[in-house]
Amino acid sequence: MAVPLIRRLPTQQQLFDLAPPPVRRVLVNLEAARREWFRRHGDYRALVARHDPAFYRRPLAEQEAYQLAELRRLLEGARRDVPHYRASLPPDPLATLADLRSLPTLEKGMLRRDPFAFVSERLPRRQLWARKTSGSTGTPLTFHLDREATRHQQAAADAMLAAYGCPFGERRARFSGAYVAPYARTTPPFWIWIDSYRQLQCSAYHLAPPFFDHYLQAIRAARVAYGTGYPSAWYLLACHVLERGGAPPGLRAIITDSEGVSLDQQAVIEHAFGCPVYQTYGTGEIGQVAWQCRERRYHVLTRIVVIELLDAAGNPVAPGEAGEVVATSLAGANTPFIRYRTGDLAIAATDPCPCGLQSPALLSIEGRLDDYIQTPDGRTVGRLSHVTKPGRGIRESQIAQVARDQVVIRVVPDADFDPASMAAVVAAAHRYLGAGMQVRWERVERLPRTRAGKLRHVVREL
Ligand SMILES: [Zn+2]
Known part of the structure; x- marks a missing residue:
């Protein structure tokens, strides 16, 4: 039998590896443009304004009233249009925010078995962005988000970035798992400039000591205003800067994500780069969940997510105890995540934060249940x-x-x-x-x- 043509053609990644640098840049920018259509297309500025972090300074009761109203709207839509929730949500609206606890939780396994059961039937499938998590336990997970959810998630993040003095659109450097250079490559560049994000995308796969200086030079040459991405990458560069001496690239701040970071490591990065470091916490499915303030507490982004901390039996943990983060996204009604068990552990703060934000705060993110x-x-x-x-x-x-x-x-x-x-x-x-x-x-x-x-x-x- 003939090998299907599709299998004889080189994969996207092989084509990318073979392409000369200018072609690579075009390919990366085409993919970026596709993502931007989901993330920031349309009247995006108004959407970012709706996620103004000033909301988190308002009295907690006011934030919770907003959440309750949003939840009611979300649950009504989910019960009407989304197969999984039609079968599992009770018909009565929530009377209080605490009533959320009476709804069933959502496990990753349920999503894995039937991802389309979690998508509104009114939505054409071509309007969905199929996303994959790498699945740290080796089991990947596919889920879907529509433009509404994606744009809200992105707007919440961009509004926070702007509040930290690092608005989207200013030049930045990012470390992450994005594929920008063949894994086996042993000569720079291990980065690529993405025009539409104005972002120097740096590979997290090539961070070996002989290349640290090359990375730092590339960041300097790109004249970026701030940094984002994996804290372990910034930490390795920070250690190198402190050992070697000399001035690091001047950055306004570094906003880290996707991995855990210890307070010690955070302090090392701040010391080396001479700028504040804010760690953020989120998941691919839910989007942004909580961002660190200057007191190193993670304030929940109440405008876009409702958080519970539960024990193994599904009950709220006692104050000061670590519990699993269970998140309900307020980002969109077409691809809802209701009481989603993230598998991450966190401890809630029990006293008001000196920074002045009134939104609930997590003292620490304790890593994953899988760890x-x-x-x-x-x-x-x-x-x-x-x-x-x-x-x-x-x-x-x-x-x-x-x-x-x-x-x-x-x-x-x-x-x-x-x-x-x-x-x-x-x-x-x-x-x-x-x-x-x-x-x-x-x-x-x-x-x-x-x-x-x-x-x-x-x-x-x-
Ligand atoms: Zn705070």
Whole structure:
């Protein structure tokens, strides 16, 4: 049988790799234009104005009244037009915001089984943007967003960026998993300029020490006003800047996303680049969820999302306890996410934030429910960020379960790394994981990333 033509043709990625740089730039800009049609087309400025962050300074009761009204509208549309919700939502409108708790939650598995059951039947399929998450546990997830939801998500983000003095449209540098250079390439450039975003898109896949100076030069040469993207990338460059000395590229701020970051790492980036660093939290499905203020608290973007923190049984956690972030998006009624279990853990603040914002705040994002070690005696141990604290001169680390009873702590050493301090790290790991778990540590030059180029602190590689 003849091989279908489509399989004999080179893939998009192969074509991209073969193309000369000017053609690559055209290809990247064509894709950017396609995305912009979903994200920022039409009267976008008015939409950004609707997401003015001044809203988060209003009394909480006022913010919640807005959320309740939006939820009622959203639920009514979902019950009428969206197959999954038609079958699962009760007919009565919510009386209070707390009544949201009576609705069923949405698990990723349900979405994976039938993604179109979560899309309005009134919407032509060609108006949908099929999005994929890389699925850190190895199971990718496809979901759909329409223009309305995408534009609202983008407007909420752009309004926040502007509030931090970093408006969209000013030149910027971004690190992320976007594919801009062949993985195997060992000579710069590992970046590409995207005209329509005015963005130097930098590859997160080529961040090896010999290339750090090249990256910094490229950012300087692009005369960008601010930075965005993976904090692990900015952190590696920050360490390099501090070691080598010399002036870093002048940036107004760096707004990080997509990965976790520790307060220590955040402080290192701020010190090296001499500008504030704000970490943001969101998911592909829901969009922006919460942004850090200058007090390092994550304020929920109440204009676009309703957040609950739940325990394993689905009940609200006690104040100060970590709970799973369950999010209801207010971004659009055609592709609704109602009580979506994100798999991320967070702790809510219980006192008012000194920054003056009245929206609820998360004290910390504790990583993902998937980021845990399973001990031989059957326990699940997450939140291992304290394990490496006793180590001296650790630049980055990763705790990897490589067998049922074996854990490896991978360490990227700094110049002042003290191998003797690792005994205390191993002892700390034993305290959390029990004596039945073999724990060793190893020195590595670079930590393995996910397929999307992200760094995760705890991984299982069984
Ligand atoms: Zn605050």
